[in-house]
Every structure is written in C-alpha cells, then in structure tokens.
Amino acid sequence: DAGVTQSPTHLIKTRGQQVTLRCSPKSGHDTVSWYQQALGQGPQFIFQYYEEEERQRGNFPDRFSGHQFPNYSSELNVNALLLGDSALYLCASSLPRQLYTEAFFGQGTRLTVV
Amino acid sequence: GESVGLHLPTLSVQEGDNSIINCAYSNSASDYFIWYKQESGKGPQFIIDIRSNMDKRQGQRVTVLLNKTVKHLSLQIAATQPGDSAVYFCAERGNFNKFYFGSGTKLNVKP
Numbered sequence: 001d002a003g004v005t006q007s008p009t010h011l012i013k014t015r016g017q018q019v020t021l022r023c024s025p026k027s028g029h030d031t032v033s034w035y036q037q038a039l040g041q042g043p044q045f046i047f048q049y050y051e052e053e054e055r056q057r058g059n060f061p062d063r064f065s066g067h068q069f070p071n072y073s074s075e076l077n078v079n080a081l082l083l084g085d086s087a088l089y090l091c092a093s094s095l096p097r098q099l100y101t102e103a104f105f106g107q108g109t110r111l112t113v114v
Numbered sequence: 115g116e117s118v119g120l121h122l123p124t125l126s127v128q129e130g131d132n133s134i135i136n137c138a139y140s141n142s143a144s145d146y147f148i149w150y151k152q153e154s155g156k157g158p159q160f161i162i163d164i165r166s167n168m169d170k171r172q173g174q175r176v177t178v179l180l181n182k183t184v185k186h187l188s189l190q191i192a193a194t195q196p197g198d199s200a201v202y203f204c205a206e207r208g209n210f211n212k213f214y215f216g217s218g219t220k221l222n223v224k225p
Contacts, residue, residue, distance in 0.1 A: 105158045
C-alpha cells in the first residue's frame with residue numbers, strides 16, 4: 001500500500017500565477033482533506049472532499065478550489081497566487097464511515113511563490 | 115472554531131530521559147484527539163490517539179493523558195531516542211474528521 005501520495009513534491013511559481021496540486025488517497029479511503037502548513041506552524045484545514053463534493057471548508061478565500069475524481073483522487077487549485085501562499089500543502093485521507101479514525105497524511109507539496 | 119495550543123514551542127531532553135509535551139484545547143465538546151509527529155520534510159505521522167471517554171492510553175514508549183476538566187492533553191515519551199527528534203502536534207477533531215492543529219512543539223534529543 002503506497003499510502004497517500006502527492007505530486008509534485010516541490011514547486012516554484014510566480015505571484016499571480018495559478019497552481020494545481022494532486023493527491024492520491026490511501027487505498028480504500030474515500031475522503032480527502034487538504035491542509036496548508038506555513039513554516040513553523042501547524043497544518044490549517046482548507047477543505048474536504050467526499051463523494052466528489054466539497055463537504056466542508058476552512059477559512060480560506062475562493063482562490064482556493066478543489067476537485068475530487070471518481071477514483072477518490074483529488075486536486076487543489078490556487079489562483080492568483082500571493083507570496084503568502086508559500087507553504088507546505090498536505091493532503092490527508094481517511095477511512096469511510098469510521099467514527100474514530102486518524103487522518104493519514106502525504107509527504108506534502110512545498111509551494112514557493114516568488 | 116476550535117483552537118489548539120501548545121505550552122512550549124521547544125523542548126530539549128537528554129537521550130534516555132522521558133519527555134513530556136503538553137497541549138491545551140478549547141472545545142470542551144471535542145471527542146477525539148491525536149498526537150502527530152512530523153519530521154523535517156515529511157507529512158505528519160500518527161503516534162497515538164485518545165477518545166474523550168478515556169483518561170489515559172498507552173502505546174509503545176508513548177502515553178497520552180487527557181484531562182477534560184482543564185482541557186489539557188499531554189504526550190509522554192519514555193526513554194527518548196535521537197529518532198524521536200521532530201515536531202509534535204496535538205490535533206483535535208471537528209466534524210467529519212477535520213482536524214485542528216496547534217503550532218507544535220519541537221523536540222530536540224541531545225546525545
């Protein structure tokens with residue numbers, strides 16, 4: 001089992017550009033959540049996808065959007081990049097219909113906006 | 115929303131000593147908590163969890179204590195090893211397994 005995989009591992013973009021990050025959840029997991037982790041901070045919840053729909057969203061602007069595909073993989077899109085969007089973006093997946101279950105994290109995508 | 119905070123940003127311990135990392139949470143209705151370990155350049159890794167109907171849970175070399183009266187969690191690591199050096203986060207669960215993280219405690223293990 002490959003676990004949660006994310007691509008790319010590192011990315012450099014210019015302010016104002018758009019970026020797409022990708023995530024494949026752990027086998028058997030149908031729920032995908034995205035987190036942003038600024039340097040020296042804990043991960044902050046962006047949004048969660050379940051059954052190809054955004055189920056809940058954190059306090060992030062509409063520039064952050066996502067998608068979930070029928071195979072449960074997911075994308076995170078960020079438009080009009082700002083310098084402050086530089087962070088580690090983490091994808092997490094979890095088991096379906098489990099009341100007490102951890103979120104399994106990928107290794108993250110390090111986004112640098114210049 | 116919920117907030118999770120940690121008392122100490124950095125903790126240095128001698129190899130072989132026991133480590134204690136503390137965490138405060140704000141939502142008294144939270145029912146599930148997890149400690150994660152994050153090594154440099156990696157994603158958070160599950161260490162141990164505890165449900166709100168428990169006061170203590172033990173794993174291999176790790177113990178989590180939950181004090182609901184003061185909304186406090188602690189992670190105890192026995193016989194700390196160099197491989198334990200990392201940032202440790204406590205996470206509090208919200209709806210649909212959304213987790214709220216604190217800012218973390220960096221554990222430095224001195225040989």
